[in-house]
Amino acid sequence: MNAEKCHEIFRRLSIAIPSPTTELVHSSTFELLIAVILSAQATDKGVNIATEKLFKVANTPQAILNLGIEGLESYVRTIGLYRGKARNIMATCRILVDEYNGEVPDTREALEKLPGVGRKTANVILNTAFGQPTIAVDTHIFRLGNRIKIAPGKTPLEVELKLLQVVPTEYLRDAHHLLILHGRYTCVARKPKCWECPIVDLCEYEAKEL
Numbered sequence: 001m002n003a004e005k006c007h008e009i010f011r012r013l014s015i016a017i018p019s020p021t022t023e024l025v026h027s028s029t030f031e032l033l034i035a036v037i038l039s040a041q042a043t044d045k046g047v048n049i050a051t052e053k054l055f056k057v058a059n060t061p062q063a064i065l066n067l068g069i070e071g072l073e074s075y076v077r078t079i080g081l082y083r084g085k086a087r088n089i090m091a092t093c094r095i096l097v098d099e100y101n102g103e104v105p106d107t108r109e110a111l112e113k114l115p116g117v118g119r120k121t122a123n124v125i126l127n128t129a130f131g132q133p134t135i136a137v138d139t140h141i142f143r144l145g146n147r148i149k150i151a152p153g154k155t156p157l158e159v160e161l162k163l164l165q166v167v168p169t170e171y172l173r174d175a176h177h178l179l180i181l182h183g184r185y186t187c188v189a190r191k192p193k194c195w196e197c198p199i200v201d202l203c204e205y206e207a208k209e210l
Helices: 003-016 029-039 044-057 061-076 082-100 119-128 139-147 156-166 169-185
Strands: none
Touching: 003 169, 029 044, 029 061, 029 082, 029 119, 044 061, 061 082, 119 156, 119 169, 139 156, 139 169, 156 169
């Protein structure tokens, strides 16, 4: 895909999605971190339901540590894989309290050392909380990269690195959420809504349904 077409894709997406941001409800970087850890293989809606109750009683690393593992589990048990996620959250909170004065670090190296935080989660935090031009390749972005042919790749990392090369500089900050929201609501997995897609004439998907 040439640079001109790529630029037009993001220009149109930015018009169609004027306020691109995460749908995980949070009021601090720490709350976002916890929500993203919980969101692995879970829906944002399901995470928001659980964290709405959790954050009312514990929205700092020390407060979650004070809950204890069983207390935390009682708030997140509706989320898939909640036991493992709860253990990771407790371990992460301990590191944040002991090593970072309760604050979430703003570097990839430090974030990826936190239990439950991999490259994708670190990218979400760096982009959403700290405004860095990172792209967290989830299932939506991986699908779009290959379907639209904007950044085809066999692995999430390959798609991520290609996107960082082809996304125009002025859209790098928002590209992550533009692509996720487009994939979540328009270019959906089973039957993309090509008939209402703002980039249908630019997309290189062979099986368009108009």
